[in-house]
Amino acid sequence: MRALAGVADTDFETAKEVAQMYDVEAFDDFQSMIEQARIDGVVVSTPTETHACIVERIANNNEEIRGILIEKPMARTLKDSQKVAALLQKKGIVTLVGHSEIYNPVVERALNLIREGAVGTPQMIIHDRRGFVQPSRIPALGDVFEDIGVHDFDIMSRISSGQARLYAQGSTKNDVMNAGTLMITFKSGAQHFFHLSRQYVGRKRSMDVSGTKGTLTLDLFGQIIKVQDLDQAPSADSRTLSLPERGATIKVYGEPVQQVITDFLHCIETGDKPKVGLEDGIAALEVVEAARRSAQTGKIIDITIQSRHF
Known part of the structure; x- marks a missing residue:
């Protein structure tokens, strides 16, 4: 598929190990990855309690981002999920929630x-x-x-x-x-x-x-x-x-996860609504x-x- 541009992890050794598997660059900070790899979509697959704050930082500081895939659940609490959804809708960022x-x-x-x-x-x-x-x-x-x-x-x-x-x-x-x-x-x-x-x-x-x-x-x-x-x-x-x-x-x-990635890439390219979107993430929470x-x-x-x- 050759869509992956970089991998970021606070454990840089882990980032390097994964990046090497896919022949992409490793970063120890997601903001550096976004700026240097010139990406237009981000997958947030981090501990659940960090989902909301990471997504907010990405959406507020990176106008070039067109799509975000948030691993399930969308946030730790319903209140946080609603806050994140309002921001992403305001920014017009296509968002897929990982209910694979x-x-x-x-x-x-x-x-x-x-x-x-x-x-x-x-x-x-x-x-x-x-x-x-x-x-x-x-x-x-x-x-x-x-x-x-x-x-x-x-x-x-x-x-x-x-x-x-x-x-x-x-x-x-x-x-x-x-x-x-x-x-x-x-x-x-x-x-x-x-x-x-x-x-x-x-x-x-x-x-x-x-x-x-x-x-x-x-x-x-x-x-x-x-x-x-x-x-x-x-x-x-x-x-x-x-x-x-x-x-x-x-x-x-x-393969469900492959289908998730395929849908995410399609929605970034076309602006279409993903099969599992913000409303679905909120409803589950x-x-x-x-x-x-x-x-x-x-x-x-x-x-x-x-x-x-x-």
Whole structure:
């Protein structure tokens, strides 16, 4: 792709190591990189608590910057995300927020199947996202809701929206919530259940969608979707085929992070709106903060989920 112009890291040895891999220049300060490499787009992939201040400095001091990719979450707090969004919109800087799971082709295919009525009206959706994170990294990543939950909160908003009630619980490690469960019940009747953990041996990312006509079972790692009708025997043979045949197992291919970068470069060149933008980042953090309040107080939180585009 040859789009990378430089790498900046406060640990200059790390910057040099990464820069050497891609045959670009290394810097120990992002402002020096912007000025010397003459770039027009920046990827901010730093500890979560630094996202807002770094983006503000870039936007306020560099008129030549046309695009910023902010790694998830957009900021540590909802207030900071709203402040950053207002600045970026004022400056006219195209901004992509790194909810990379939305770029997973299996998620895109599943959302299209739901929109096309493959399972009828979605009623119960189970989101399961578990893995292991070294304890030393947890302070930089924040709690489990902001770190990994934002992916599934974004997916949820593209399936269900409107008034809802949220209840969350969690367990902490070194005073940071490292595992949690959430239930969000919509006034429409749809329910979303989330199992989030960074203290699980192995990796698990899956989603089950139960609707009025059938079910979708997604393996987000294997990029496989299984589609079954409610009146179909669970043991029915499955083949790799296209809907609307019954018992379909659909294999989807594509690298989500590559899709993120491709979309970012396209939006810088064209000015188009990215698949995951500022509004999506803010919406996900609204759920994050509601989940935090619920887990900390033990109370059910009323929340309104805005519908996001497919």
